[in-house]
Structures are given as structure tokens and as C-alpha cells.
Amino acid sequence: MKTFLPHILCCLLSTAAASFAQMPAGPVGAPATASAATARTPQPWLQSAVIYEIFPRSFSPAGNLNGVTAKLDQLQQLGVNVLWLMPLHPVGQLQKKGPQGSPYAVRDYYAIDPGYGTKDDLHRLIDEAHRRHMRVIIDIVANHTAFDSVMMSHPDFYKHDAQGKILSPYDWTDVAALDYTNPKLRRYMIDMLLYWAKDFNLDGFRCDAAGEVPTDFWESARRELDHLHPGILMLAEASKPELLRSAFDLDYSWPMMAALNDILQHGQSASSLRTTLAQEAAAFPKQSVHMRMFDDHDEQRALGRYGAAGSLAAAALIFTLDGVPMIYNGMEVSDTTESGAPALFENLKIWWQAGEMRPEFPRYYDFLIALRAHEAALRQGATVWIHNSDEAHVVSYIRRTNEDEMLVAVNLSGTPFRGTLEAAGAWDEVVAPATRQRPNTNEAAPPEASVPAPALPALSLNSFGVRIFHRSLHGAAQPAPSH
Missing domain, CATH: 2.60.40.1180 (Golgi alpha-mannosidase II)
Incomplete structure (x- = not known):
């Protein structure tokens, strides 16, 4: 979810804009303009990470956790090593959108959607992924819940207007905004994160709308998670510099994706990519790590935005620039199945045969992933x-x-x-x-x-x-x- 993205990008990219209007060659983000703060020390293995985002509903014909487990060999052969599972919890039915509802409208943080399977199925998926040397992180939606959430028995957990009505964030009418001024809510949410990390031996969390939740909550949660599971991975759906100081390992490179959209869709100068990355480096703490991507569940598919050739050019960038590359749900075979709203609320499947129609896609992704794995300069140079x-x-x-x-x-x-x-x-x-x-x-x-x-x-x-x-x-x- 990213209705708030334009505001964030505007604030971030205005930082030091004048300093980079005429930018000489050299490393991105000169020390003289970079933030004085230092980011959380990156975990060494993160340099070699390739993240694969999975929408379980669409990833396989079965549309469940066992359908993901059945494809682990395929993902291992591709060369990805961090599997991000979109929300697994039961989807709210009250005020839901579309026939399926949004996976980001969570009814019960402690449960798994029956359509996805059981907790035993998730244990098996994680165990099998670990056996193949792949990490597993799950999506946590901490900013809001469904209106029929089990947490509605605690109305004080939610934000209210002057008339006492529970509020929705932005125009997200299917969800209710949580109120982090309540210390009991904070305790509930941290205990929930500890439950999933401990009971399922998870490797981390991708935190939806992380910039909308107070930073000090994430910092408190991170301290407890580190005590339980040193080395756990925390990915923020945000482009907010303070989140990377101690709470999160990496965030979204939204500025880069916005620049690619401007260049490949609207004909802006290619030099704006370099300017954008320099501004990002200046605004963020030193040693910040960003997830590099140009396609995800919130976007129109890249093939529709950039065309086939433009999509492959963008793929070359995310695998050869700094940061951690991310592949979304079939993009390596040129799948065009939409999943941004309103498609997010439907039961649509990846068309895996797209790779046979456009064989240059699986061939080129194999090449880029192998090249990055082989060349230290692409991972850490x-x-x-x-x-x-x-x-x-x-x-x-x-x-x-x-x-x-x-x-x-x-x-x-x-x-x-x-x-x-x-x-x-x-x-x-x-x-x-x-x-x-x-x-x-x-x-x-x-x-x-x-x-x-x-x-x-x-x-x-x-x-x-x-x-x-x-x-x-x-x-x-x-x-x-x-x-």
C-alpha cells in the first residue's frame, strides 16, 4: 500500500536537489553532502541477497502454501535466496474490496487464511526453504486491520474521529487505522511479531506501510526481535531515512523506481536516474541499504509500463547497481498478470508459459543473477x-x-x-x-x-x-x- 508515496518522494528528493543539478562523475553521494548519521550495520549476507516476492494466491494453480513449497526447487534454481510471502492471514470480509478482498486487510494476526492452508503447511514451507539455503520473511501489516478484526474487541486500539467513529487511513475504506499512542497495542503487536519469529523460525518481516507507524515502535520491536533471533531481517515498505538508523536493515528504493518510470514512460533524461540516486544517498544515513525494484504488487506490471525491451534494461540496472534486487511473482518469465488494485482483490494466476513465448526473459534473469553471484564488484563494489x-x-x-x-x-x-x-x-x-x-x-x-x-x-x-x-x-x- 502506498497512497502516501508521492508525498514521501517529494520530501526526500527535494533534499539537496540544488547540490546535484550539475553532478560530476564519481561515487554516488559524496561524503560532504551525505547524512551525518550511520545506518544499522548491514548483515554481511545481505550483499548477496536476491529477494523474490510471492503472492501465494496467484503463484500456483493451487493458490496456497503447498503450491509455493512445490516450486521451491524452481526458485532455488533461479538463484533467489530470500522468499518474501505476502500476507498469509485471514482476509477481512466487512467492507472488503472485490470478490477476494485485500490481503492487506487482516482479520487475525495470529492465524493463517484457511484458503492458504495450515500452520503445519507454513512450517513445512519454511523448513524446506531452509534446507535449500533460502530465507523466508512474511508480510506484516502493522498500520491497520480489517474492520472485522478480532482486535475490534479492543476499540481503544484504533484511531477515532471527533464523533468516536473508527478511522480509515487515507482512502483505504476496507481497513481501520491502529493507534500507536496506546501502549497496550504496542505490546500486542510486538508479542505478535515475537510469536511468528519464534514459533515458525522465520528469518524476518517485510513491514507494510512502515513509515506510517511510529519509528520508536519499530525500534522497540527490533530490540526484542534481536534478543530472540539475532540476525533477523527487517524490510520497510517506506523511503524514510530515520527507519534505517536502527530499526530496519533495508527499505524500498521508491525514488529509483519513480525515476525509471519518468525515463522509460515519459521520456525524461536518463541522467535523472543518477541525480535521483545521489539525492537518495545524501538524504539517508551512511551505509543505508535499499531494495532495488521496478515491479511489485502495487504497480501496473513493468511489461505494461516499460515494454519488453525496457523491462530487461531495468532488470540490468537493479542487478548491477548497489542494493538488494527484488523479483516479483513471475516477472522473470515476463508474466503480465496484474496484481495492483483492483486486480489485488481478484483470484488471478501467473501465466508461467509466458517464458516460452518470451524466452529472452528467463534466459536474461538467469544470466543477471548468476553474474551478480559471481562478481564481488556487483555485490559490494x-x-x-x-x-x-x-x-x-x-x-x-x-x-x-x-x-x-x-x-x-x-x-x-x-x-x-x-x-x-x-x-x-x-x-x-x-x-x-x-x-x-x-x-x-x-x-x-x-x-x-x-x-x-x-x-x-x-x-x-x-x-x-x-x-x-x-x-x-x-x-x-x-x-x-x-x-
Whole structure:
């Protein structure tokens, strides 16, 4: 849920906007403008995380937890390692929207929707995921409940207007807003989080509308969760800097997605992506981690917004920039099944056969996930933006560690690029395989081919084209970024 998104983006992106109007090449977010605060120390494994968001109702023909468990091998082969399950709780029927109701209108935080199965089914799903070295997090909707929630027996848990009527947040007429000024509500919600973490050995929570719940509540909850389960993952559906100081490990990169929408849908200059990411870095605590995405259950599907070629270009960005990439519910096979409202309230299924119609999608996602897993520079390297000769259409950057560099050039337009970029020397081009290769194998060698590249700085890109290059820095001096 993100009716409040435009206000958040406006506030965030106005921060230091003038400072980045003319931005030189160099790392995103110079220390002189970055927030003085430091984010919660990221868990080391998070650098290698690839999150997969699952809407259980639509993910399989069965539409339940066992349908997810049956596809764990498929998800493991894809190379994802964090499974985010959208809300599993019973859906409210009072004032519900559509025939199915919203999964974000929760009737009972301690129960599982009977249509999804039983608690034993969830235990089995989590155990089987752990056996495959995948973590599982579940969606928690802490800002509001359904109007027929079991918590309505405590009317003091809710916000009321002057006439005593329980309020809905925004225009979300199917849900009732919780009142976090009540310490008894806070205790109830923390105990509920502890229940799921302890009894189900969960690896964490994705917290819906996290920015609408007081930050000090999340900080209190995090302290108790850390005591119970050190290393638990907390993902905030928010773009609110203070949440990353101690409560959450990562949040939504809404500014990046908004920039991609402006570029790929409305023709804004590709250079605005770089500006947006620099503003984000300046506004947030140092070492903040963001979930990079361009599709989720709140959006029109990316294929409809960006087209097939634009969607693949966007995928290249989220897997080669810093942060944690997220795949939503079949996007790796180019599924176009809508799930944003009002589709969220229907019983619609992923059309998995879309991958046979557009085989370039599963092939390219396999390639990107394997490349990120193989190249430390893509997971933990510094990001250095480099100039090119058409920055209205093309973004170019280097991810750099002390050992290696990965150079990435992405054309975010339908105009072919023939020009130059600010890089020279010997590079090897990393080429996606012509046929699908599953990344999750025990092979020592990467599943992509590296070939000597034509001499840079000359470069050509097809419309929405992507080219990726690698070079080792062993024995070579690192070039300084230009200004």
C-alpha cells in the first residue's frame, strides 16, 4: 500500500536537489553532502541477497502454501535466496474490496487464511526453504486491520474521529487505522511479531506501510526481535531515512523506481536516474541499504509500463547497481498478470508459459543473477558514474573493488547509441549466453562468456541495449574518476 508515496518522494528528493543539478562523475553521494548519521550495520549476507516476492494466491494453480513449497526447487534454481510471502492471514470480509478482498486487510494476526492452508503447511514451507539455503520473511501489516478484526474487541486500539467513529487511513475504506499512542497495542503487536519469529523460525518481516507507524515502535520491536533471533531481517515498505538508523536493515528504493518510470514512460533524461540516486544517498544515513525494484504488487506490471525491451534494461540496472534486487511473482518469465488494485482483490494466476513465448526473459534473469553471484564488484563494489556522449539516453557506471571492475552501460531509450564513454584500456565483455543456463550449480566457472572487447571508449548500444565489461585490477593502477 502506498497512497502516501508521492508525498514521501517529494520530501526526500527535494533534499539537496540544488547540490546535484550539475553532478560530476564519481561515487554516488559524496561524503560532504551525505547524512551525518550511520545506518544499522548491514548483515554481511545481505550483499548477496536476491529477494523474490510471492503472492501465494496467484503463484500456483493451487493458490496456497503447498503450491509455493512445490516450486521451491524452481526458485532455488533461479538463484533467489530470500522468499518474501505476502500476507498469509485471514482476509477481512466487512467492507472488503472485490470478490477476494485485500490481503492487506487482516482479520487475525495470529492465524493463517484457511484458503492458504495450515500452520503445519507454513512450517513445512519454511523448513524446506531452509534446507535449500533460502530465507523466508512474511508480510506484516502493522498500520491497520480489517474492520472485522478480532482486535475490534479492543476499540481503544484504533484511531477515532471527533464523533468516536473508527478511522480509515487515507482512502483505504476496507481497513481501520491502529493507534500507536496506546501502549497496550504496542505490546500486542510486538508479542505478535515475537510469536511468528519464534514459533515458525522465520528469518524476518517485510513491514507494510512502515513509515506510517511510529519509528520508536519499530525500534522497540527490533530490540526484542534481536534478543530472540539475532540476525533477523527487517524490510520497510517506506523511503524514510530515520527507519534505517536502527530499526530496519533495508527499505524500498521508491525514488529509483519513480525515476525509471519518468525515463522509460515519459521520456525524461536518463541522467535523472543518477541525480535521483545521489539525492537518495545524501538524504539517508551512511551505509543505508535499499531494495532495488521496478515491479511489485502495487504497480501496473513493468511489461505494461516499460515494454519488453525496457523491462530487461531495468532488470540490468537493479542487478548491477548497489542494493538488494527484488523479483516479483513471475516477472522473470515476463508474466503480465496484474496484481495492483483492483486486480489485488481478484483470484488471478501467473501465466508461467509466458517464458516460452518470451524466452529472452528467463534466459536474461538467469544470466543477471548468476553474474551478480559471481562478481564481488556487483555485490559490494563502490559505484562510480562515468560520462558518455549521450547522457539524455544512456547511463554508464563502474562497480569497483580493489581486485576487479565491472563497467555497465544501459540505453534507456528506443534510440540506438553510437558514441563514446569515459573509459579506456583493455576490457573483456561479458556476454549473455544464447541459450538458458541455470545459475545455481556447483560449477567453478561463471555461466557467462567473456570475450575481448573492441577498444573503448567507442561504444554502440541497440535501443534499450545493455553491455557489461570486466577487467581485473591485479597489478594495474586504478583510474581516478573524472570531474
